[in-house]
Amino acid sequence: MAEKEKTFEIRDMDLYYGNFQALKKVNIDIYKNDITALIGPSGCGKSTFLRSLNRMNDLVEGCRIEGRLLFDGEDLYGKDCDVIALRKKVGMVFQKPNPFPKTIHENITYGPKLHGQKDKKKLDEIVERTLREVGLWEEVKDRLHKSALGLSGGQQQRLCIARCLSVEPEVILMDEPTSALDPVATTKIEALVQDLASKYTIVIVTHNMQQAARISNRTAFFLTGEILEIDDTEKIFTNPSNPKTEEYITGRFG
Numbered sequence: 001m002a003e004k005e006k007t008f009e010i011r012d013m014d015l016y017y018g019n020f021q022a023l024k025k026v027n028i029d030i031y032k033n034d035i036t037a038l039i040g041p042s043g044c045g046k047s048t049f050l051r052s053l054n055r056m057n058d059l060v061e062g063c064r065i066e067g068r069l070l071f072d073g074e075d076l077y078g079k080d081c082d083v084i085a086l087r088k089k090v091g092m093v094f095q096k097p098n099p100f101p102k103t104i105h106e107n108i109t110y111g112p113k114l115h116g117q118k119d120k121k122k123l124d125e126i127v128e129r130t131l132r133e134v135g136l137w138e139e140v141k142d143r144l145h146k147s148a149l150g151l152s153g154g155q156q157q158r159l160c161i162a163r164c165l166s167v168e169p170e171v172i173l174m175d176e177p178t179s180a181l182d183p184v185a186t187t188k189i190e191a192l193v194q195d196l197a198s199k200y201t202i203v204i205v206t207h208n209m210q211q212a213a214r215i216s217n218r219t220a221f222f223l224t225g226e227i228l229e230i231d232d233t234e235k236i237f238t239n240p241s242n243p244k245t246e247e248y249i250t251g252r253f254g
């Protein structure tokens with residue numbers, strides 16, 4: 001079998017917030033078109049790690065990263081890395097849906113316009129394509145020029161995913177994307193994430209073990225800043241190698 005293509009290759013990564021070391025010797029390969037779930041108790045460094053994949057931590061004063069971090073074979077933290085271009089390729093969806101207080105159409109065209117797309121017809125096409133991709137087109141096609149804040153929480157989150165897709169990323173980072181949603185909206189987002197994996201590489205932080213087991217194919221278990229175990233999701237949830245992983249997934253701590 002051909003070896004899977006690596007989107008991220010992370011070796012011996014240490015991350016410090018000032019004097020506090022939040023990540024310790026993290027080693028992980030993230031493969032193209034995989035859904036990789038990051039699990040572990042609160043404060044173990046999942047979000048910190050996720051944010052380092054599109055250099056969101058650059059915005060945090062005193063944050064320092066050491067180790068070798070490659071994205072598509074290029075040095076993610078090298079001086080030649082164009083951070084704007086990187087964030088276009090590696091998009092992010094947050095815990096709470098955060099549409100701009102603008103229309104649905106403007107939410108989606110914001111990124112493409114920023115990257116120089118001015119053609120109105122092309123922008124309309126992007127709006128329709130991305131809303132169809134997230135299964136929202138039929139629901140909102142008659143209110144594209146109304147405020148995005150009028151949508152339900154689940155619809156807002158799907159809009160945020162459409163906004164992320166509008167600049168044609170390779171990777172979507174998701175930080176607990178369903179934790180603010182009801183079960184029906186959660187089910188829709190989970191199905192959507194699985195659909196999206198045919199085109200994109202997805203890394204998702206979740207506190208919900210069932211969710212990690214249902215939708216991901218690789219799972220990394222973090223504990224106090226280290227990856228204790230990483231493997232196929234099925235193996236992690238049925239026969240983990242580390243007793244701590246088992247304790248965590250069976251709800252004995254965290």
Ligand SMILES: Nc1ncnc2c1ncn2[C@@H]1O[C@H](COP(=O)(O)OP(=O)(O)OP(=O)(O)O)[C@@H](O)[C@H]1O
Nearest residue numbers: 017020022040041042043044045046047048049060
């Ligand atoms: N901007 C920051 N400055 C200083 N310390 C921080 C900062 N952000 C996170 N930390 C610390 O780094 C550690 C890891 O935090 P992080 O948010 O990555 O954990 P997490 O596993 O995502 O937690 P949760 O599941 O609760 O979101 C914690 O001890 C946290 O307090």
